Amino acid sequence: MISSIAELISDRIGAMPAGERRAAQTLIANYPLTGLKTVAEFSAAAGVSSPTILRFVARLGFQNYPEFQSALQDELAAQLQSPASRTLNPGSTGGAVSPMLEATLDNLRETFRHLTDKQLADIAARLAERRGKTFLIGGRFTDPLARYMAAHLAIIQPDVYHLAGQESIWRDRLIDMGKRDVLVIFDIRRYQESLVRFAEKAHQRGVQIILFTDQWLSPIARFARHVIAGRTAVPSAWDSSAALFVVAETLIGAVTRQLEAAGAKRIRDLESLR
Amino acid sequence: MISSIAELISDRIGAMPAGERRAAQTLIANYPLTGLKTVAEFSAAAGVSSPTILRFVARLGFQNYPEFQSALQDELAAQLQSPASRTLNPGSTGGAVSPMLEATLDNLRETFRHLTDKQLADIAARLAERRGKTFLIGGRFTDPLARYMAAHLAIIQPDVYHLAGQESIWRDRLIDMGKRDVLVIFDIRRYQESLVRFAEKAHQRGVQIILFTDQWLSPIARFARHVIAGRTAVPSAWDSSAALFVVAETLIGAVTRQLEAAGAKRIRDLESLR
DNA sequence: CAAAATACGTAACATAAGATACAGCGCCCC
DNA sequence: GGGGCGCTGTATCTTATGTTACGTATTTTG
Structure with a gap:
């Protein structure tokens, strides 16, 4: 099951053309910040043109760029609100309490x-x-x-x-x-x-x-x-x-x-x- | 010294008119996500009008809204890259809290x-x-x-x-x-x-x-x-x-x-x- | 090696976003 | 109680952002 957009990307990055792959790599490199910027900035960071970015997000299954950004923001919100995910406690406290x-x-x-x-x-x-x-x-x-x-x-x-x-x-x-x-x-x-x-x-x-x-x-x-x-x-x-x-x-x-x-x-x- | 925008806000929130204070409180309540959305969404979340949001960011010292968003993004980038720095809020470690x-x-x-x-x-x-x-x-x-x-x-x-x-x-x-x-x-x-x-x-x-x-x-x-x-x-x-x-x-x-x-x-x- | 298909970028377009002008209102001070 | 100041929202305008169409380059395949 794919829960985060990052997973989705790494899942499909193999089936992408060169330009879109560069976009994907740039986004992953400092995830998810690049995706929150404008298409122009994103494209500049990735060294490709704006339409390539749009084709990239379309390939991920989003209807348009704002929808893609909303998804990223939701993900970020969830991450920021439950910091539990970042403190991975390896069995240090194992109880039901x-x-x-x-x-x-x-x-x-x-x-x-x-x-x-x-x-x-x-x-x-x-x-x-x-x-x-x-x-x-x-x-x-x-x-x-x-x-x-x-x-x-x-x-x-x-x-x-x-x-x-x-x-x-x-x-x-x-x-x-x-x-x-x-x-x-x-x-x-x-x-x-x-x-x-x-x-x-x-x-x-x-x-x-x-x-x-x-x-x-x-x-x-x-x-x-x-x-x-x-x-x-x-x-x-x-x-x-x-x-x-x-x-x-x-x-x-x-x-x-x-x-x-x-x-x-x-x-x-x-x-x-x- | 003021390092983060959150500090800046709570520093000046006392000297703000009611509407802008609502904006400030809404932003702080789930910081910094609300600030990354559009002015319209921000204003809706705070229950004020768009111009109030713009006046709010102007009062914080930003020339325009995009500049404000960039600042938030930079801050977020720094935070995401060094998770350790989250817990040690340099301003508050010395405080009474x-x-x-x-x-x-x-x-x-x-x-x-x-x-x-x-x-x-x-x-x-x-x-x-x-x-x-x-x-x-x-x-x-x-x-x-x-x-x-x-x-x-x-x-x-x-x-x-x-x-x-x-x-x-x-x-x-x-x-x-x-x-x-x-x-x-x-x-x-x-x-x-x-x-x-x-x-x-x-x-x-x-x-x-x-x-x-x-x-x-x-x-x-x-x-x-x-x-x-x-x-x-x-x-x-x-x-x-x-x-x-x-x-x-x-x-x-x-x-x-x-x-x-x-x-x-x-x-x-x-x-x-x- | 040639032809076709796919990918990519340039440029023009439409739309939605941020900015501003202005008027109404409440509030405070005199 | 009246005048002035400051805050806020509505409506308008401008900017820039996302989107699309199309032509060129590149790769792939027969």
């Missing part, structure tokens, strides 16, 4: 690779900024993450609220929200209508939204000031929220560090209350 | 290293066994994990209950618990007195306890049938529950697989209820 663990480790690495220090620092700074209130809410499966984050933030600073219960309840809380406030939303597929509506209304009131979502971006991204896109794919019937969980923990740590001075006093006060 | 990530990755590996497939399989089998009820409860910071697990398990099987609210409430639920039932407890330092008491009473009633705890083992371990000890140490003011979270997800996946036949029907029934 490891697929799940490995996928999660990859998701973590991949999620943080798309996340710069500056982004996290900005978000942490916004959360640490003690001007307005902080609200947290999540979807069906992600609401526990909102709770987890709220449980920590509420200790180191005042005015942290987790929005729970029925939609009507938190919808009414909108009235307390304004420009100075922050709303942290967790929303991964399948995105919840009610959350989107809520986010939109909050946005209209000038609330700054920090969104935790998956790589396909919840529609809430439209309204969000900051977006954290975590990888969720694992070999399971469910999506994994582990990457978002770790980002949340990282943020909690960062905020705590920023509030060190004020926070330490607050924690001491809390202790004395027990 | 990676210590946290690295520690979490270590915790995950370490946690699973002490966890055999058989252990997990046994626990999953016990959870999938549909003789009695399943109760879940957690401590101050770990209760969200109990909720997360409950949210999933409740979908694939009946009689799954998360114990929330005040101590007196769940203490009274003890009366419904018996030998056939399972109690999943999350408890990490500082271990909660109330949970220990609850676990002891449940144990006396013959309830099988599955305990998620840290490597120092909650006192509840005395009463537990199964103990999962996760690593929690991270360079932060707080302990990390990420390892326990991932174990929970792994178990959820395993239970789902075991209940595939029965669970599939149940999920279908649930869908039809909406």
